[in-house]
Amino acid sequence: MSWNWKAICKIKDEFKNGYVNGNWLAEKGGYTIRSGYDWIRYKEHKVGWAKLLWKSWAIPKHKFLSWLILRNAINVKAKLYKHGVCQDEICYLCNTGQETIEHVFQSCEYASLVMVGVCDSLHIPIPTVNGIIWIGRRQWSSLKKRICLAAVMAVYYAVWQPLNQARMDGILLTPSVLVQQIQQILKSRMLSCKVVANVDVNWMSTIM
Structure with a gap:
C-alpha cells in the first residue's frame, strides 16, 4: 500500500470522529468543505503577536519573513550545521x-547597525527584545x-536578503545603504497615511 493511500485512509478515519449518529458535529447546518477543513x-494556540504582524503597514513579503522568524522557521547556519549542510555555524x-x-x-553587529539607524530616524528607542512584540507593548x-512595526519588519528583511545574496556572490551591502533603502520604503508608506491626532502630525513631521 502506497504512502498516499495510507494518508487518505488515515484522514477518512479521523473524519469518522466528526460524526455521531450520522450528524456532523462541527457545523449545525451540516457538513461543508470549510467545516471539514x-x-x-492542525490547530495551534493563538499568539499575541498575530494581529500586530498581519495588520501592520509592512510590505507583504516583510510580514511573511517576520512570521517565519517568530515561528523559528528560518534556515540559519546553526540549523544547517546540525544537519551537515554547511561546514561551520x-x-x-x-x-x-x-x-x-x-x-x-x-545581537549581530551588522544587523544592530541597521536597526539603530532606522530607529534613530524614527526617534524611537532601540528594541531590547523581539522588535515586533516590543512595539506592541x-x-x-x-x-x-x-509605522514602527513596518520599519522593524523592513529591517529584518533588509538583513536577511543581503545575507543570502552575499553567500552566493560574496558582496555585502553596508548597513548605511540598507538604512537609506528602508527610509525610502517608510516615507512612501507614510505619504498615504491619513493622520488625525496632533501627536502623530508632530512626530511624522520630524521624520519625513
Whole structure:
C-alpha cells in the first residue's frame, strides 16, 4: 500500500470522529468543505503577536519573513550545521557569533547597525527584545505602532536578503545603504497615511 493511500485512509478515519449518529458535529447546518477543513487541520494556540504582524503597514513579503522568524522557521547556519549542510555555524554578517535566529536579528553587529539607524530616524528607542512584540507593548498611537512595526519588519528583511545574496556572490551591502533603502520604503508608506491626532502630525513631521 502506497504512502498516499495510507494518508487518505488515515484522514477518512479521523473524519469518522466528526460524526455521531450520522450528524456532523462541527457545523449545525451540516457538513461543508470549510467545516471539514477546520476539523481536520492542525490547530495551534493563538499568539499575541498575530494581529500586530498581519495588520501592520509592512510590505507583504516583510510580514511573511517576520512570521517565519517568530515561528523559528528560518534556515540559519546553526540549523544547517546540525544537519551537515554547511561546514561551520559562524555568522556570515559579522563573522564572530553563532548564526542563530536570535543572533542574526537581535545581537549581530551588522544587523544592530541597521536597526539603530532606522530607529534613530524614527526617534524611537532601540528594541531590547523581539522588535515586533516590543512595539506592541508601547503606549503609542495606533498609527505610530503600524509605522514602527513596518520599519522593524523592513529591517529584518533588509538583513536577511543581503545575507543570502552575499553567500552566493560574496558582496555585502553596508548597513548605511540598507538604512537609506528602508527610509525610502517608510516615507512612501507614510505619504498615504491619513493622520488625525496632533501627536502623530508632530512626530511624522520630524521624520519625513
